[in-house]
Amino acid sequence: MTISWPNGHRAAAAFTFDVDAESCVLAHDPAASSRMSLMTHQAYGPRVGVPRLLRLLERRGVTATFFVPGFTADTYPDMVRQIRDAGHEIAHHGYLHEPMQGISAEAEAEYIDRGLEALDRLGVRPVGYRAPWWEMNWHSADLLIERGFHYDSSLLDGDVPYRFSGELGQGDLVEIPVDWTLDDWEQYAFYPGWTGSGVIESPAKVHEMWLLEAQAHHAEGGCFVLTNHPFISGRPSKAAALERLIGDVCELDGMWVATLGEIAAHTAATVGEVRRIRRVECPEGYFDRPATPKATASAQ
Ligand SMILES: [Zn+2]
Numbered sequence: 001m002t003i004s005w006p007n008g009h010r011a012a013a014a015f016t017f018d019v020d021a022e023s024c025v026l027a028h029d030p031a032a033s034s035r036m037s038l039m040t041h042q043a044y045g046p047r048v049g050v051p052r053l054l055r056l057l058e059r060r061g062v063t064a065t066f067f068v069p070g071f072t073a074d075t076y077p078d079m080v081r082q083i084r085d086a087g088h089e090i091a092h093h094g095y096l097h098e099p100m101q102g103i104s105a106e107a108e109a110e111y112i113d114r115g116l117e118a119l120d121r122l123g124v125r126p127v128g129y130r131a132p133w134w135e136m137n138w139h140s141a142d143l144l145i146e147r148g149f150h151y152d153s154s155l156l157d158g159d160v161p162y163r164f165s166g167e168l169g170q171g172d173l174v175e176i177p178v179d180w181t182l183d184d185w186e187q188y189a190f191y192p193g194w195t196g197s198g199v200i201e202s203p204a205k206v207h208e209m210w211l212l213e214a215q216a217h218h219a220e221g222g223c224f225v226l227t228n229h230p231f232i233s234g235r236p237s238k239a240a241a242l243e244r245l246i247g248d249v250c251e252l253d254g255m256w257v258a259t260l261g262e263i264a265a266h267t268a269a270t271v272g273e274v275r276r277i278r279r280v281e282c283p284e285g286y287f288d289r290p291a292t293p294k295a296t297a298s299a300q
Contacts, residue, residue, distance in 0.1 A: 002221060003160045006266055009256035011217055013224040013249050014176070014263060015064040016153070017053060018130065019083075020229055021045045021076065023069040023097035025194065027132070032194075041191055042231050046076040049234015054086050056243045060250065065260040067093035067130045070118030080122050089259040090119065091128035092149070100135035109143050116147065128260050130154050134178060138279060141173050142166035151264035153178055157277075159222040161267040164275040172274045174264040176225060182213055183227045188238060203241030211248055218252045223263065 095114035127150040151174035217224040
């Protein structure tokens with residue numbers, strides 16, 4: 001699958017920031033609010049990381065997309081206004097960064113609406129959505145289409161944006177796919193008793209790895225989408241490496257550096273095909289067969 005990029009560009013790149021702050025920790029364990037140090041680790045994002053990243057983006061002349069959970073917007077409204085006033089795109093990322101796996105459409109609709117209401121209190125009507133934890137459900141697209149969203153950026157089955165229909169067939173969304181390779185969480189996130197492998201990688205290594213991805217996307221006419229979290233990549237050496245990367249990506253000949261909203265609008269205007277994402281199920285009763293012991297199979 002290929003896509004034509006606007007104005008003779010040969011590939012696209014987007015820098016995105018998920019401003020989770022405390023929300024992802026509280027969604028994981030509401031009692032985590034009693035852990036003062038952990039809370040400050042998350043608050044670093046809005047307090048220090050976002051201002052640093054805004055300065056960095058301004059220096060590089062790049063407009064980015066910030067996914068802001070509603071709870072973050074309610075807790076740090078001035079920070080969200082700073083992002084908006086700097087001309088960046090603000091998009092939806094749940095209300096409390098809720099766990100999405102296996103939830104009902106009704107529960108998910110409530111989370112989306114709460115997130116919309118919180119952003120609306122700041123005068124923001126997002127057209128883009130990114131599921132917390134990149135965890136989309138088969139019913140999610142219909143909920144987003146009903147609410148007038150233009151795009152999602154949480155799925156992982158492509159190198160370029162595409163259009164896909166909801167299960168109800170009542171419209172379509174643009175998908176701008178992501179990749180765990182291009183997420184700072186996997187490279188740097190560590191907090192005892194909360195997350196991470198215990199290995200905090202060198203920003204020099206991360207810069208090299210992400211630049212290789214950008215160069216490969218550039219060579220193939222793809223769409224490089226980088227996901228960073230201000231409480232992680234807003235720290236000095238990581239932000240400095242990110243700034244070098246942004247400079248390097250901007251210098252790739254014919255690279256269109258844009259917001260996800262701009263990429264989605266271009267995709268909707270130029271791609272005619274609307275995919276139906278194939279839902280693959282385990283063959284019915286597969287593990288009930290005598291020749292396939294369930295305990296062995298499920299232990300893999
Ligand atoms: Zn997130």
